[in-house]
Amino acid sequence: MPVSLQHMSLDWGRKPLKHRENTQAPRTQSRGGVMNAHNEVRVYVRTRPTAQFAQELIECLPDKQTVNVRQRKISRKGVLNNQMSSWSFRLNGVLHNISQEDVYQQVAHSVVLGALEGYNGTVMCFGQTGAGKTFTMTGATESYKQRGIIPRAIQEVFHEIDNRVDHTFSVHLSFLEIYNETLVDLLGSVKGGQTKHCGTMAVVEEPEGGVSVKGLSLHPVHREEEALNLLFEGEMNKIIGEHALNKHSSRSHCIFTVHVESRSRTLSNATYITSKLNLVDLAGSERLSKTGSEGQVQREALYINKSLSFLEQAILALADRRREHVPFRQSKLTHALKDSLGGNCNTVLVANIYGEAAQIDETLSTLRFAARMKCVCTEPSVNTHIDPALQVQTLQKEIQLLKQELSFHNTLANQAAVTYEDLSEAQLAVVKSEVQSYLAGTLDEITIVSIRQIQAVFAQFKNAFQEQEKQLKAQKSIVVKNTPSTLSMSDAKEPVEEMEGANRLSVPASSQRQSVSPSSSKGKKVKESSRKNGQGNAGPGDHLTMTQSETEILVPPSAAETKKSPKDDAKKRCDTPPSKMEAFEVYKSERGHEINRILKENKSVLKERLAQLHNLTGVINSIKRDIDHMRSELQLYREERQSQGQLVSADGEPVLDEAEVTLLIKLRRAKDQYRQNYEELLSTKAEVQYCRHLVDQCRMRLFSEFESWYNESFLLPDEVLDIFKDGGPIRAGLVPVDKALALEGDEQEHAELLADSPSATSFYNAYNRTVQRVRLTHTHTHTQRYRKQGNCTGNVSIIRITERPTPYTVAVTKQTEMRVFFLCSEHLIVLFTGRAAWDLTQTSSNRLQPSPEGGANMTTTPYLAQITVAYFLVLAAIELFGKEVCNCKRH
Numbered sequence: 001m002p003v004s005l006q007h008m009s010l011d012w013g014r015k016p017l018k019h020r021e022n023t024q025a026p027r028t029q030s031r032g033g034v035m036n037a038h039n040e041v042r043v044y045v046r047t048r049p050t051a052q053f054a055q056e057l058i059e060c061l062p063d064k065q066t067v068n069v070r071q072r073k074i075s076r077k078g079v080l081n082n083q084m085s086s087w088s089f090r091l092n093g094v095l096h097n098i099s100q101e102d103v104y105q106q107v108a109h110s111v112v113l114g115a116l117e118g119y120n121g122t123v124m125c126f127g128q129t130g131a132g133k134t135f136t137m138t139g140a141t142e143s144y145k146q147r148g149i150i151p152r153a154i155q156e157v158f159h160e161i162d163n164r165v166d167h168t169f170s171v172h173l174s175f176l177e178i179y180n181e182t183l184v185d186l187l188g189s190v191k192g193g194q195t196k197h198c199g200t201m202a203v204v205e206e207p208e209g210g211v212s213v214k215g216l217s218l219h220p221v222h223r224e225e226e227a228l229n230l231l232f233e234g235e236m237n238k239i240i241g242e243h244a245l246n247k248h249s250s251r252s253h254c255i256f257t258v259h260v261e262s263r264s265r266t267l268s269n270a271t272y273i274t275s276k277l278n279l280v281d282l283a284g285s286e287r288l289s290k291t292g293s294e295g296q297v298q299r300e301a302l303y304i305n306k307s308l309s310f311l312e313q314a315i316l317a318l319a320d321r322r323r324e325h326v327p328f329r330q331s332k333l334t335h336a337l338k339d340s341l342g343g344n345c346n347t348v349l350v351a352n353i354y355g356e357a358a359q360i361d362e363t364l365s366t367l368r369f370a371a372r373m374k375c376v377c378t379e380p381s382v383n384t385h386i387d388p389a390l391q392v393q394t395l396q397k398e399i400q401l402l403k404q405e406l407s408f409h410n411t412l413a414n415q416a417a418v419t420y421e422d423l424s425e426a427q428l429a430v431v432k433s434e435v436q437s438y439l440a441g442t443l444d445e446i447t448i449v450s451i452r453q454i455q456a457v458f459a460q461f462k463n464a465f466q467e468q469e470k471q472l473k474a475q476k477s478i479v480v481k482n483t484p485s486t487l488s489m490s491d492a493k494e495p496v497e498e499m500e501g502a503n504r505l506s507v508p509a510s511s512q513r514q515s516v517s518p519s520s521s522k523g524k525k526v527k528e529s530s531r532k533n534g535q536g537n538a539g540p541g542d543h544l545t546m547t548q549s550e551t552e553i554l555v556p557p558s559a560a561e562t563k564k565s566p567k568d569d570a571k572k573r574c575d576t577p578p579s580k581m582e583a584f585e586v587y588k589s590e591r592g593h594e595i596n597r598i599l600k601e602n603k604s605v606l607k608e609r610l611a612q613l614h615n616l617t618g619v620i621n622s623i624k625r626d627i628d629h630m631r632s633e634l635q636l637y638r639e640e641r642q643s644q645g646q647l648v649s650a651d652g653e654p655v656l657d658e659a660e661v662t663l664l665i666k667l668r669r670a671k672d673q674y675r676q677n678y679e680e681l682l683s684t685k686a687e688v689q690y691c692r693h694l695v696d697q698c699r700m701r702l703f704s705e706f707e708s709w710y711n712e713s714f715l716l717p718d719e720v721l722d723i724f725k726d727g728g729p730i731r732a733g734l735v736p737v738d739k740a741l742a743l744e745g746d747e748q749e750h751a752e753l754l755a756d757s758p759s760a761t762s763f764y765n766a767y768n769r770t771v772q773r774v775r776l777t778h779t780h781t782h783t784q785r786y787r788k789q790g791n792c793t794g795n796v797s798i799i800r801i802t803e804r805p806t807p808y809t810v811a812v813t814k815q816t817e818m819r820v821f822f823l824c825s826e827h828l829i830v831l832f833t834g835r836a837a838w839d840l841t842q843t844s845s846n847r848l849q850p851s852p853e854g855g856a857n858m859t860t861t862p863y864l865a866q867i868t869v870a871y872f873l874v875l876a877a878i879e880l881f882g883k884e885v886c887n888c889k890r891h
């Protein structure tokens with residue numbers, strides 16, 4: 001077996017970078033940056049110097065990036081004729097007659113710096129046997145000046161490490177050989193190596209992507225010299241053969257890897273970065289007819305050629321972006337290079353070629369491989385890791401610091417006694433009793449001291465709510481059992497959509513328990529028809545979501561309630577108001593008929609526009625697909641042509657062929673079509689948005705008017721209804737704040753004026769309207785005045801409820817007995833004493849029971865405006881506490 005060991009001279013000492021030899025070649029990238037903006041593999045071609053350089057066949061252009069190759073055409077019969085074919089290859093650089101130092105600077109310098117910044121890097125030499133791959137990668141052994149990329153990379157790594165004092169680095173080396181499809185550890189015999197997994201060597205996939213070699217030893221190195229020793233040791237172990245084209249031909253593929261790990265000395269975070277710098281010297285492809293290899297060397301050549309052809313297949317697949325599968329596992333070489341070729345790596349290929357005419361076929365084939373490789377994309381990214389143990393330590397320190405901050409803050413705020421640990425059983429019991437007292441009205445406020453306490457308070461509220469809900473359900477099931485439904489599912493089906501919204505705006509349960517009289521005949525009609533159905537309200541609620549209000553209504557009137565006085569008639573009727581769903585149906589067909597009709601019309605227009613939008617989207621997507629398809633067809637076509645070499649005219653201009661031109665025209669047309677449809681899509685979208693807005697507006701109006709009508713017909717107390725009478729200061733429905741606030745005293749004033757003369761009604765009505773209008777313009781000032789009276793300053797706890805279309809804010813002042821509630825909605829802002837409001841809830845009375853302490857805007861005689869306001873406030877407040885509180889802030 002003609003295997004020999006290559007002799008290496010070991011006299012390459014380290015030389016400081018500032019004394020380096022000629023560095024004329026431009027530095028392509030800045031220090032440590034991602035070297036390739038387009039994330040494509042960078043490809044260089046290097047010519048082996050020769051006295052017989054075939055100038056007439058190989059032309060290196062002055063741009064130092066293009067190489068043109070000419071070859072005699074082969075006739076159909078397989079014989080050469082005098083016609084020539086030309087190919088042009090544009091690469092990242094043509095390294096023709098340049099020094100080893102310049103090669104390193106152009107090819108590997110930025111990849112090495114990238115590796116120190118956490119980017120994986122690969123530099124790989126490919127080409128015909130004897131073309132200069134080993135010379136490029138390892139260099140000549142005789143002279144320091146002629147050393148190749150690997151020793152220079154080692155030198156640069158350690159030089160940079162010495163300079164980067166803000167980081168600590170650890171460097172390990174490995175040296176893998178793939179010989180006849182067998183993995184060999186070239187440093188296996190060297191002591192001090194660490195091997196992760198023992199046993200047969202194999203390429204294994206890493207859980208986080210990428211590959212590693214099981215059983216390959218990793219050697220820690222601290223100095224350049226140590227690293228060079230290992231390189232030379234491995235080089236000595238490489239298998240070398242001899243044939244006609246190369247006396248010292250590498251018979252295997254070799255991957256020298258520098259593993260770098262770096263941590264910041266200045267930042268005390270738990271992150272660190274790692275990278276792998278792969279320096280790959282591939283075995284050369286060879287034609288047995290040219291090398292004249294025999295026996296073992298011939299067998300090796302077969303293995304080499306086979307693995308290189310698998311490499312070509314993998315590159316073809318990688319370059320074709322439509323291919324999902326890349327056959328990496330076909331050979332040990334492609335599998336081992338999996339993450340170096342198409343991964344997160346800065347990859348550079350050097351294609352080594354002969355300059356002689358005799359090797360022109362192989363040169364052309366090497367250049368085609370290089371052109372394909374240039375189409376391969378990589379995604380360089382920094383390999384950042386987190387050290388879990390260090391992170392725990394850092395977080396513990398941070399917690400400690402924050403605890404100290406907090407206790408310092410508490411001391412300043414006179415709250416040194418507050419603890420922030422989990423609440424004990426005793427503390428939880430205290431919270432529970434506080435919440436119960438608060439709900440019962442015996443406690444005005446719960447002082448908030450910590451987040452854990454807030455959580456416990458909310459948990460208690462939730463418990464209370466759930467318990468109440470359970471009770472209501474139990475109550476409902478009893479009533480439902482006794483109340484046969486007369487409405488079928490289909491009856492209830494249509495209103496569902498609208499009622500979902502109606503429920504959102506609905507008046508809560510307790511409000512319906514109040515004794516009120518209907519003010520309109522329509523309301524009565526609904527109520528009466530509902531009465532005919534036994535208890536009146538069970539129907540739709542049985543099939544749909546049973547709201548709290550509906551369940552409440554189902555409770556049959558007690559014997560005491562049926563005993564009526566003449567004035568109690570209204571009360572009794574309101575004990576059993578119709579279900580909202582039922583009432584809503586009636587409302588839509590009568591009072592709300594017009595707005596309901598408009599809503600329906602708007603909905604149908606919206607539906608039509610949505611269908612149009614849907615169609616347009618379909619059309620656009622299909623055009624987009626066509627465009628994508630054409631683009632990739634064009635790309636593929638170009639790549640194919642590029643890999644065959646760019647066809648150029650006699651003047652050297654690139655020539656487009658007919659097929660490419662046709663594809664370009666088709667693509668342009670499709671783009672125009674896409675643009676037109678897209679514009680149409682935008683205008684249709686705008687129309688849809690507008691229609692949606694109209695539908696929403698109509699729906700909101702329908703609901704709000706229904707609410708007003710329902711309240712007016714079934715729920716509002718007589719006193720309130722009186723003030724809604726024609727000519728009264730407040731119109732029926734939700735009470736606008738300005739009117740509510742302006743109401744005070746109006747009744748009296750009105751009555752006095754009317755007393756002048758009964759025939760002066762129109763005059764006074766007009767007068768009153770003008771007065772109201774003037775007051776309306778002063779709403780803001782008015783509200784401010786009340787706000788001040790409400791003493792809404794100082795510490796305020798705000799609980800915001802977000803589960804409603806319009807969020808409500810309940811603000812409770814801490815300073816005085818006075819409580820101010822703001823119910824903010826489109827129509828109503830209420831200022832009131834909290835105690836009075838809660839009293840009202842508890843007694844279920846329609847009369848306001850002011851707190852004994854009273855407030856600046858409260859007296860023992862309830863004003864009508866205040867009653868009205870209180871009424872709405874209480875409804876909202878009850879509803880609030882039936883909902884889960886989502887967010888609590890302490891100001």
Ligand SMILES: Nc1ncnc2c1ncn2[C@@H]1O[C@H](COP(=O)(O)OP(=O)(O)OP(=O)(O)O)[C@@H](O)[C@H]1O
Pocket residue numbers: 047048049127128129130131132133134135136140246248249250251282283284285352
């Ligand atoms: N740029 C160059 N300058 C000087 N000598 C070179 C150059 N390129 C190659 N050589 C010489 O050519 C011979 C073959 O080169 P080398 O061993 O590097 O080829 P190879 O591509 O690695 O071949 P194989 O694939 O058979 O291993 C060596 O003696 C080497 O010194």
